[in-house]
Amino acid sequence: MTARLAQIARYPIKGIGTEPLETVILDQDAPMPGDRAWALRHETAPEELGWLPRKNFLVVASGPALAPVRARTETDGRIALSHPDRPDIAIAPSSDGPALIDWVRPLWPDTAPAPRLLVPAPPQGMGDNGRAELSILSLASLRALEERIGQPLQIARFRGNLILDGLAPWAEFDWIGQRLRIGDVELEITERITRCRATEASPETGQRDAEPVRALHTGWGHRDFGVYARVTKGGMIATGNEVTPI
Template sequence: MAQLASLIRHPVKAIGYEPLDRVALTEGRALPFDRHWAVAHTAAKFEGQPTEWQRKMNFLRGVTGAELMAIAARTEDATGKVTFTHPKAAELTVDPMAEQQALIDWLTPLWPEDQPQPDRVVHVPGQAMTDWPDPFVSILGTGSLDALSDAAGTPMSPHRFRGNLWIEGWAPLEEFDLIGRTLRIGQAELEIRERITRCKATHANPETGQRDVDTMKILRDTWGHQDFGVYAIVTRSGEIAPGDEVTVL
């Protein structure tokens, strides 16, 4: 039996992973508060606050700044503030939009000096600042992660891949065979749409922020491509939680 092993969101694009106990999915929407904010850099191709989705090269990303991959996040339900931690920085608790300068100041020492610098926090109501404008939820298999870890010769953290839903009980890469199928998880249903092609952000260790595994090469050498995980669209609203059974419809 396959089941939901873990549930993760990333309140600020590329900055902080946050495990969840449960979440309510909404038809046609991304995971709630996943990539709710993003940090634009000084070379962003738009000014001020955008009114629509913007391309990923406008924002701070782990592919450019490996240290970002070691940031963890924790949202305070009572206040909506987010606490950020990193092994090389003091803990910071802020409202990412209202106190954005504090977040910018905290991020700057973790960002490469030779790159366009952190400039401002942005948010587009109703639009997750994901790599694609579609309201995708990413789904990955722990069996695939185990197989990749075996090929790498070292345990690979799921946080390298910034996924939302991790499914336990599938064979390695079984998720690729489910494209076009619908999953029922808890009360919700999601239709799997396409594979996720990976980038060098996955080379960084989420515990240290240092690049220590050539994930791209291992993917190519092991399976002949650079894909890992799949994108899905929520087709039926409902609450999900780790431990929920995953059924292929």
């Protein structure tokens, strides 16, 4: 079976909202455009701008009710957000941080540090590893994990950028240090992604209803799901593109 790009997604505000895409243009040594371009810092985070670890921001690992947020980037640059328990909102990130804070506050635990400031990401984006990379996930590996855990999961729990289908389970781990071609784009696979409690939250309900990290550890002796990749040749990709090792 030929491996193909099944889904594309980005997360305009780190931890707050999933935006599916059909096509995107990627640049060499850059994150996906609009992916984690903003992050909502909480009150105990350092004041300086630039990349910071995820513990300084509102993220699903600490606030599972954020998991069902859906995002859409409008043509005027505003980010439209929706959630089953909140009214729809569209914000201009550079000026509407207070409106976002008011909107997200009911979804954030009272016991956690309060949201304070919406900040722009540095050029490399605000991904968890601090580098200008994308994350790649495999639906075959998800199916293996579902079999181990004994319940259906959603790939959205893992907040990946490029979702592939047609691989053998865990084949992506063998690609470390190798390159792939997807559409016009070439990528170098850099490392595996170690997972956290964010994966416990259902992207439909916002409830913690599964323990994927525990299942990974008991089943395979690690906590890894997916791989990071660096764009070595820019271009356009689209869902349905063939995935070819090179």
